[in-house]
Amino acid sequence: xxxxxxxxxxxxxxxxxxxxxxxxxxxxxxxxxxxxxxxxxxxxxxxxxxxxxxxxxxxxxxxxxxxxxxxxxxxxxxxxxxxxxxxxxxxxxxxxxxxxxxxxxxxxxxxx
Amino acid sequence: xxxxxxxxxxxxxxxxxxxxxxxxxxxxxxxxxxxxxxxxxxxxxxxxxxxxxxxxxxxxxxxxxxxxxxxxxxxxxxxxxxxxxxxxxxxxxxxxxxxxxxxxxxxxxxxxx
Numbered sequence: 434x435x436x437x438x439x440x441x442x443x444x445x446x447x448x449x450x451x452x453x454x455x456x457x458x459x460x461x462x463x464x465x466x467x468x469x470x471x472x473x474x475x476x477x478x479x480x481x482x483x484x485x486x487x488x489x490x491x492x493x494x495x496x497x498x499x500x501x502x503x504x505x506x507x508x509x510x511x512x513x514x515x516x517x518x519x520x521x522x523x524x525x526x527x528x529x530x531x532x533x534x535x536x537x538x539x540x541x542x543x544x545x
Numbered sequence: 546x547x548x549x550x551x552x553x554x555x556x557x558x559x560x561x562x563x564x565x566x567x568x569x570x571x572x573x574x575x576x577x578x579x580x581x582x583x584x585x586x587x588x589x590x591x592x593x594x595x596x597x598x599x600x601x602x603x604x605x606x607x608x609x610x611x612x613x614x615x616x617x618x619x620x621x622x623x624x625x626x627x628x629x630x631x632x633x634x635x636x637x638x639x640x641x642x643x644x645x646x647x648x649x650x651x652x653x654x655x656x657x658x
Contacts, residue, residue: 437587441585467646475651475652476635476649476650476651476652477588477635477649478649479646479647482646520587520588532578532590532593532603533578533588533590533647534590535580535587535588535589536587537585537586537587538587
């Protein structure tokens with residue numbers, strides 16, 4: 434089983450749509466969780482951290498379910514500029530502090 | 546601040562050649578990382594460093610070496626390049642006690658023929 438698994442998509446949605454991405458992780462000792470965004474042929478950039486209580490940043494909402502080892506990202510009112518690959522990222526537990534494990538990414542295309 | 550810079554941006558190597566990918570950060574971060582990203586795949590950790598003089602292997606270290614003589618620089622050395630090392634290489638850094646955010650350089654696209 435992969436350490437971090439995402440539905441690769443691609444997701445093709447019209448502007449204004451709501452889209453949700455899911456991610457599962459295998460290491461129950463994982464401590465921190467993030468969504469990164471990667472534009473085509475560019476470096477990954479942090480989109481948002483994911484907290485146990487859930488958190489929201491504008492049109493983006495992230496949820497974490499530790500019992501099910503599941504992370505989600507909801508994007509409301511999609512914009513053309515949201516087109517990118519979204520990477521689910523998890524830090525290892527124990528002594529591996531700071532080391533990130535990346536999912537393979539979910540491709541989102543928002544069309545007019 | 547320039548953040549994390551990488552050179553070169555692109556490189557083509559022949560099988561068996563060697564090269565060094567340069568990475569520099571100006572944020573005074575202690576943690577630095579090297580990743581590779583193959584098409585359609587997630588990033589895989591090659592090596593990481595928790596401070597000057599300290600390095601450790603990641604998930605895919607074979608065929609690579611690193612050094613960390615200063616806080617700012619974390620070069621990645623490829624010895625005896627092989628076609629399997631064709632990839633995009635990203636360097637990243639994070640603060641001593643990060644909330645997890647890593648800052649990435651723009652990447653180096655390497656092709657081994």
